Amino acid sequence: QQxxxxxxxxxxxxxxxxxxxxxxxxxxxxxxxxxxxxxxxEGVGLYRTEFLYMGKSELPSEDEQFEAYKSVLEQMNGKPVxxxxxxxxxxxxxxxxxxxxxxxxxxxxxxxxxxxxxxxVFRPQLRALLRSSAYGNLKIMFPMIATLExxxxxxxxxxxxxxxxxxxxxxxxxxxxxxxxVEIPSTAVTARQFAKEVDFFSIGTNDLxxxxxxxxxxxEQVSYLYQPYHPAILNLVNNxxxxxxxxxxxxxxxxxxxxDPIAIPILLGLGLDEFSMSATSILPARTxxxxxxxxxxxxxxDKLLSMDTAExxxxxxxxxxx
Ligand code: PEP
Ligand code: MG
Numbered sequence: 001q002q003x004x005x006x007x008x009x010x011x012x013x014x015x016x017x018x019x020x021x022x023x024x025x026x027x028x029x030x031x032x033x034x035x036x037x038x039x040x041x042e043g044v045g046l047y048r049t050e051f052l053y054m055g056k057s058e059l060p061s062e063d064e065q066f067e068a069y070k071s072v073l074e075q076m077n078g079k080p081v082x083x084x085x086x087x088x089x090x091x092x093x094x095x096x097x098x099x100x101x102x103x104x105x106x107x108x109x110x111x112x113x114x115x116x117x118x119x120x121v122f123r124p125q126l127r128a129l130l131r132s133s134a135y136g137n138l139k140i141m142f143p144m145i146a147t148l149e150x151x152x153x154x155x156x157x158x159x160x161x162x163x164x165x166x167x168x169x170x171x172x173x174x175x176x177x178x179x180x181x182v183e184i185p186s187t188a189v190t191a192r193q194f195a196k197e198v199d200f201f202s203i204g205t206n207d208l209x210x211x212x213x214x215x216x217x218x219x220e221q222v223s224y225l226y227q228p229y230h231p232a233i234l235n236l237v238n239n240x241x242x243x244x245x246x247x248x249x250x251x252x253x254x255x256x257x258x259x260d261p262i263a264i265p266i267l268l269g270l271g272l273d274e275f276s277m278s279a280t281s282i283l284p285a286r287t288x289x290x291x292x293x294x295x296x297x298x299x300x301x302d303k304l305l306s307m308d309t310a311e312x313x314x315x316x317x318x319x320x321x322x
Pocket of ligand 1: 046048087183203204205206207208254255256
């Protein structure tokens, strides 16, 4: 099997019936890129920038961030790289940022909420990203977007920094796509409105499942409710994909679900464009997709979306793909 995977390393990803999708990787540091390329990654679908901020005593400087982003873009050599802006809070604590102690950190002052209120933290990251854009195919993604206003505000700051850099004669790419994570149910439900303004969506199922099922992703006592195949999740994912495609936008997924061999046929049938997963899952996923017919799977869509339980979904898809 290793041998078959090796052969597919530098191949694009096609389904049995000739439909192309992109298999990308989730990374945390520039050192992870080597593993992405060795495992046949067609891009980086999620670069979690938190690691730049964690395990130190002060904010990373703009230059330090610029070097990290540039390194990832250069190593990826023109392949797409989606960089997510700082997603602090929830399970990701950063001591020197002096974040408030909260009763419900997962529902609290985190990610884009924190960044929009702390422009002294956010703007240097945006500048570092813009400067790095001259070195590859950069896409910028905002985490934990719950309302359209948040997206507009974040994009507004990005555009301000872009104008300032250009006015100073700094080279900034003109083709940077700006998108959002869909990991809050409000955003999945109103994807139609967002789709007119964002360039792409990436569905963060790790959080989307926890918020939709109201089940803390870290709490084992409620982990039975953490159900990726629950029809509620599938309907939200489908809503995002339909809304995006209507506006000619693409949709990725960067939660754990994107690399799950049971979820992959479902997502392929729903029309997901990009699957972003841990690097070691890429070649197995490419092998699996080569044996799946997207058209056949798409025909099960209405049936899957109207099923009663996650268990029923899982049993059905296993039977159809075995
Ligand atoms: C997600 O929520 O699915 C996601 C990819 O982000 P993180 O796991 O970093 O919260
Ligand atoms: Mg998340």
